Amino acid sequence: MRHLLSTKSLNRDDAVTLLDIAEDMADVANREVKKLPTLRGKTVVNLFFEDSTRTRISFEAAAKRLSADVINFSAKGSSVSKGESLKDTAQTLAAMGADGVVIRHPASGAPQVLAGSGWIDAGIINAGDGTHEHPTQALLDAFTIRRRLHGPASRGRGLDGVTVTIVGDILHSRVARSNLWLLNTLGAQVTFIAPPTLVPADTSAWPATIGYDLDAAIDAGPDVVMMLRIQAERMNAAFFPNSREYSRRWGLDDERFARLSSHSIVMHPGPMNRGLEISSAAADSERSTVREQVANGVSVRMAALYLLLSGDREDH
Amino acid sequence: MTERTVLTQADITRALTRISHEILESNRGAENLVILGIPTRGVALAQRIAEIIQRIEPASGAVRVGSLDVTMYRDDLAHTRTRTPSPTQVPGSIDGATVVLVDDVLYSGRTIRAALDALGDHGRPSVVRLAVLVDRGHRELPIRADFVGKNLPSASHERINVHVTEVDGDEFVSIEGGVEE
Amino acid sequence: MSSERYLVRGAQLSNGTTTDLLLDGGRISEMGTGLSDAGATVIDADGLIALPGLVDLHTHLREPGYEQSETVLTGSQAAAIGGFTTVFAMANTSPVQDTAGVVEQVLALGESAGYVTVQPIGAVTVGLAGERLAELGAMAASRANVRVFSDDGFCVSDPLLMRRALEYVKAFDGVVAQHSQEPRLTVGAQMNEGALSSELGLTGWPAVAEESIIARDVLLAEHVGSRLHVCHVSTAGAVDVVRWAKARGINVTAEVTPHHLLLTEELVAGYDARYKVNPPLRRREDVEALRQGLADGTIDIIATDHAPHPVESKDCEWDAAANGMVGLESALSVAHAAVVETGFLDWNDLVRVLSTTPARIGRIQGQGQQLTVGAPAELTLYDPSARRVFGRQNLIGKGVNSPYLEMTLPGQVLATFHRGYATVLDGVLRTPAEIGAARAALALGSHE
Numbered sequence: 055m056r057h058l059l060s061t062k063s064l065n066r067d068d069a070v071t072l073l074d075i076a077e078d079m080a081d082v083a084n085r086e087v088k089k090l091p092t093l094r095g096k097t098v099v100n101l102f103f104e105d106s107t108r109t110r111i112s113f114e115a116a117a118k119r120l121s122a123d124v125i126n127f128s129a130k131g132s133s134v135s136k137g138e139s140l141k142d143t144a145q146t147l148a149a150m151g152a153d154g155v156v157i158r159h160p161a162s163g164a165p166q167v168l169a170g171s172g173w174i175d176a177g178i179i180n181a182g183d184g185t186h187e188h189p190t191q192a193l194l195d196a197f198t199i200r201r202r203l204h205g206p207a208s209r210g211r212g213l214d215g216v217t218v219t220i221v222g223d224i225l226h227s228r229v230a231r232s233n234l235w236l237l238n239t240l241g242a243q244v245t246f247i248a249p250p251t252l253v254p255a256d257t258s259a260w261p262a263t264i265g266y267d268l269d270a271a272i273d274a275g276p277d278v279v280m281m282l283r284i285q286a287e288r289m290n291a292a293f294f295p296n297s298r299e300y301s302r303r304w305g306l307d308d309e310r311f312a313r314l315s316s317h318s319i320v321m322h323p324g325p326m327n328r329g330l331e332i333s334s335a336a337a338d339s340e341r342s343t344v345r346e347q348v349a350n351g352v353s354v355r356m357a358a359l360y361l362l363l364s365g366d367r368e369d370h
Numbered sequence: 371m372t373e374r375t376v377l378t379q380a381d382i383t384r385a386l387t388r389i390s391h392e393i394l395e396s397n398r399g400a401e402n403l404v405i406l407g408i409p410t411r412g413v414a415l416a417q418r419i420a421e422i423i424q425r426i427e428p429a430s431g432a433v434r435v436g437s438l439d440v441t442m443y444r445d446d447l448a449h450t451r452t453r454t455p456s457p458t459q460v461p462g463s464i465d466g467a468t469v470v471l472v473d474d475v476l477y478s479g480r481t482i483r484a485a486l487d488a489l490g491d492h493g494r495p496s497v498v499r500l501a502v503l504v505d506r507g508h509r510e511l512p513i514r515a516d517f518v519g520k521n522l523p524s525a526s527h528e529r530i531n532v533h534v535t536e537v538d539g540d541e542f543v544s545i546e547g548g549v550e551e
Numbered sequence: 552m553s554s555e556r557y558l559v560r561g562a563q564l565s566n567g568t569t570t571d572l573l574l575d576g577g578r579i580s581e582m583g584t585g586l587s588d589a590g591a592t593v594i595d596a597d598g599l600i601a602l603p604g605l606v607d608l609h610t611h612l613r614e615p616g617y618e619q620s621e622t623v624l625t626g627s628q629a630a631a632i633g634g635f636t637t638v639f640a641m642a643n644t645s646p647v648q649d650t651a652g653v654v655e656q657v658l659a660l661g662e663s664a665g666y667v668t669v670q671p672i673g674a675v676t677v678g679l680a681g682e683r684l685a686e687l688g689a690m691a692a693s694r695a696n697v698r699v700f701s702d703d704g705f706c707v708s709d710p711l712l713m714r715r716a717l718e719y720v721k722a723f724d725g726v727v728a729q730h731s732q733e734p735r736l737t738v739g740a741q742m743n744e745g746a747l748s749s750e751l752g753l754t755g756w757p758a759v760a761e762e763s764i765i766a767r768d769v770l771l772a773e774h775v776g777s778r779l780h781v782c783h784v785s786t787a788g789a790v791d792v793v794r795w796a797k798a799r800g801i802n803v804t805a806e807v808t809p810h811h812l813l814l815t816e817e818l819v820a821g822y823d824a825r826y827k828v829n830p831p832l833r834r835r836e837d838v839e840a841l842r843q844g845l846a847d848g849t850i851d852i853i854a855t856d857h858a859p860h861p862v863e864s865k866d867c868e869w870d871a872a873a874n875g876m877v878g879l880e881s882a883l884s885v886a887h888a889a890v891v892e893t894g895f896l897d898w899n900d901l902v903r904v905l906s907t908t909p910a911r912i913g914r915i916q917g918q919g920q921q922l923t924v925g926a927p928a929e930l931t932l933y934d935p936s937a938r939r940v941f942g943r944q945n946l947i948g949k950g951v952n953s954p955y956l957e958m959t960l961p962g963q964v965l966a967t968f969h970r971g972y973a974t975v976l977d978g979v980l981r982t983p984a985e986i987g988a989a990r991a992a993l994a995l996g997s998h999e
Contacts, residue, residue: 055452062750071454078439078455087491092442120442140868161870162741162752163822170821171866184870186752209457228752254749255757360442365452 055361057169057178060187061236066212069239073197074209075357080350082119093122096153096363100126101143102181103159108324109181112348113156113190116355122363125152140164144173152176154363162186177362179355185226191323192232194354196240198343199278201350202319214241219271221247221304222282222331223293224264225254229323230282234262247271249304251293268304275315281306281322281332301330311336319343373531377520377543382503382534385519386415389501390422392517396499397468400430404464404495406438408473408485409456413437414536415503416472434461438471438492443484464493470517474532476502479513504543506530555972555989555996558588562596562932564922565898572601574928576996577971582924594966594976596932602902604636604667604929604969605883606909606918608699608728608806609782609854611875612638612669614660615653616645621859621949623657624983627666629857629879629948631974634931634964636667637910637918638857638879642674643704649674649685651693658695665986666974670915673697675716675727679705684716691723698914701728703782704829706764708734713768717777724914726804728780729768731789732830736760741869743816743831751820753869756831758786765789769796769803780912781805783856785830787840794849804912806854807841809878809885814838814954824865824872825954828858838889845904846895852909855882859950877950881941883933884960892961928971937963947980 055068064072082088098117100110110126117124129143138146140159147155154177157165162184169178182188199216200208218237224230224246237244244262246253257264265271272279284300294300301307306320311333314320320332320342328334337344377385397403400423407416420435441447441455471485482500489498501517506524522545524530529546533539559572573581573591607630613621621629623640630638640657642648648657654671661669673690677683679702690697700720707713707729716727737760742748744755765781769792772779784790784805793805810828815835818826826832844850858875865872878885886905890896896904902921910919920926939945941955967975972989974981981989 075455078457081458085492089491090442091487092447139863139866140871141863141866159868161868164868164870166822167824167868170823184752185754231750231752255744255755256746256749259746259750361452364447365450 057165058189058358058362059165059169059178059180061189061192061232061239062187064189064236064239066239069193069196069236070210070212072193072354072357072361073200075360076193076197076350076353077209079356079360080353083349083353089119089121091121092360093117093120093363096122097151098122098124098154098156098359098363099147099152099176100124101147101155101157102126102128103157103164104182106158106182109158112351113179113181113355115352116359119352120356120359122154122359125150140168141171141173144168144171148174148176154179154359156181158182160184179358179362182228184228186228187232188228189232189236190351190355190358191229192236193358194347194351195233195280195321195323196236197350197354198321198347199319201346202343203277212240213237216242216278217245217274217276218242218278218280219245219247219276220280220282221268221271221306223252223284223288224248224282225252226285226288227282233280234260238262245271245276247304249294249300252288268310272310272313276318279306279314279318279320281320283323283325284327284331297330305330306332306336308333308335311339314341321347323347372547373544375542375544376522379541382519382541382543385503386418387422389517389519390419390426393419393470393499393501394423394426396516400427400433402467403433404461404467404469405433405435406460406469406471406489407435408471408481409437409439411532411534411537412473414534415474417536419470419472419501436461438485438488440481440484440488443487445480445484458488460492464489464495466494466496468497468499469495470499470501472501474503474534475530476500476505476515477508479509479511482513483511503532504530554590554592555992556591557968557973558586558591558593559596559601559932560593562599562601564601565902572922572930574968574971577928577993579922579924579926579928582922594932598936599932599934599965600898601922602634602898602931602933603906603920603922604918604931604967605634605905606637606913606915607635607855607857607879607882608639608852608909608913609703610638610640610857610879611643611859612640612657613859614644615656619861619949623660623669624664625948626857626859626879627661627664627669628980629877629946631666631967631969632947632964632980633879633881634883634933634967635879636929636931636967636969637670637915638667639670639672639699639913641703642672642701643679647674647678648672649677649679651686651689651695654690654695654697655693664983665990667969668915668918670913671695671697672699672701672728675700675702675707676712681705681707681709681712684712684719687716687719687725688722691725698723698725699728699780699912700725701730701782703728703730706730706732706734708764710767710771714771714775717772717779718775721777726778726780726912728782729764730782731761731764731768733760733764736763740831741827742819743833745816745834747816747819751822753819756829758788758833761786761830762788762792765792769793769801772803773799773801777802779803783808783811783830783854784841784844784850785811785833785837787837790840790844790849794844797849804851804908805849806852807845807850808856809853809882809889810876810954812838812841812845812853812889813885818954822869824867824869825876825952825956827869827872827874828876829874842890842893842895845890846900852904852912853882853886854909855879857948859948860952862951865952875952877946877948877953879948880946881953881955881960883964884941884962885955887935887962888960928968930968931964932966933962934965935962937961939963
């Protein structure tokens, strides 16, 4: 694998391989020495144009568990007018000998531009670009679902027939997009539930069912309910009247949580707005995978870094 | 290109039985023994050895057997295609145990070097031994096997094929002439 | 030194007839077959089409203010190599072309460059700010004789201000050229809104933001009895609105760019900012509707919206990139590929949409005239059988932000004549020194 830019371009075999390797990586966390020498001498740069301590430390932990050297580069203000350009930053990192670049950027497509630019030869991992994709988040979500469903027998399996309902701001969510493609590739059925204002303009080509009614979606008994974070600034842009109304119609409150079928699991990519899109009872229950998702994030990112940075790069 | 069978299934079974006896002899029984196969075929061979030991000394209880993947410890990761690792399953603690590493072919010794590093990250065995089905020579590191099924002097351009039933469906060891370059 | 007397031997006119053309004293002095070549530079035009000099109603020359992107000189050169003899220079310079002083400066820069007629466009509102009318009358009465007014780049979105502008320009037969983009519906817009923008996570630029403004403006134009020009129509719905307005008798004209006639939004998928333009590239259905609209006369003209940018404005992530594409050098070839090769237009139609009608809309004299004896020698010779891989070497202006690089395009301009002298010969731009000498020779001739 040369770069990890999106889940749309990931085929089933590659996705399952990555999840299987993540299983091996997860085992490392249970050993006496929680570190592998695999990427010794490699340099991974966390290039973050957007604040995200959670994602950055997850990648940092992953890279360090593989013995890579990690450089954190926090670059605010990306445009030509606001400071150093993406091109100059990339060329700086290339000159420093970066083998891998983990990039988080507010502009959709920035990782793809970096990968195709010729400015830098490093493997590029998209750690979230604008409202486009966040592939490692989707991979860790899939990994978490697979582990919950199949436990130790997870290796080699997809998510065939699993029903996943994703609720919230689909329009602005890179997590929703990455999950859409990956879950579909792995055989799951995806349903999006959102206020009509937060559904993208044209989803006719998306392999997903779109609905507005969370109660009906809950009553359908999905295997997985994934709540997305709702950003406060959406209210100001008139996507919905206020947080109370949002919570009443599209929040996983205690009553809806109680109605969920007993086998359903509850997911959230974090950070959560408790009491807005998810109630504390739901977030803290046995069926919530929120903390597993964080732990699994490290394993999945280790797998991604391994696949990108090991192997003869001339080979690709 | 010529291919010549050097060990049949029966030969392999005999060799593994002998190795099992030798392990028991050197360890003075099955006590504190952990047999770890190196994927892929070493895992199947380790299972066989564990079963044979079990049959020879049923009183000693279940022999601990598992697998030790060395992919992440290899020194050639940057020079070949990306390898897909296999699971590692270490049965319990190996601290103070006698660990026998099992592989199908011993060649450069680099895999075993990686295995020793991997093992060290799981604990501190009191003794580590190495059992291989075939030793073909051409060592690049100061490593030798303690238990050998068959010594098979070969030229480096020749190819040794090991098939075991659990992985390949049939079982033999052959040597292929290859084309000298 | 060249005498700037040319005999174009055996050119085909857009109507299919073949003729020689003798260019002398700034005019077409003779036409017919077997004309004498005495004292003239002979140009073998066998297989070439002679077209009236092209007129671009929508060019960004960037000077004054953005000379790192383009200057009047370099933009004029790009125009000449593209077969143009007139360009209308958009008002979004710095300072903005919103006073008589600035438009006269641009006019003078164009005169001094000498490659094409540079006709300044005046801003509708002061500083393009959309708040109060610029001195439209002063610009109209200036030496630049401005007749086209536009805030292009910005929409005159205030309906009352738009009404006033439409009314006011009637005093001097002016026209408001509107950049139709409802600003509130396009906050942060990055590409056409639809399935692809949804997938790529780029903020959508919905067709309705263009169509609603056009609908409002044609009704305003009808209400106040004014002339309206719609810049760069890009959607099928917009074509329908303009068609409806024309059927109603509303005095509206519309333009389409070469890129909207050829390219579709799929190109955005790689996030290559060369394809970022405003209005954005649209769907295949829109391209089809635009070609149809151009063929049936709903859309009156092709205009380039030539928008040069420095390399760093495109060599970056999509959101940070500037909107716009250069288009003067490639316009004729792209129009050829998009609407001639596909059978929507013939060469007569092409003359209409790229020369005659834009000159008429812009009320400019001596341009867009049929090639007849006595007409000004404003013409271009085009080899329709050529095919070339369009490359950086074909870009004469400063901007290299062309979406056509590496594409194979038909046709090539081999010569352009402006005011009787050649600006392009043998497919090569003449140098400023050669232009100066040619102008001097002609001026001398006129005094004899």
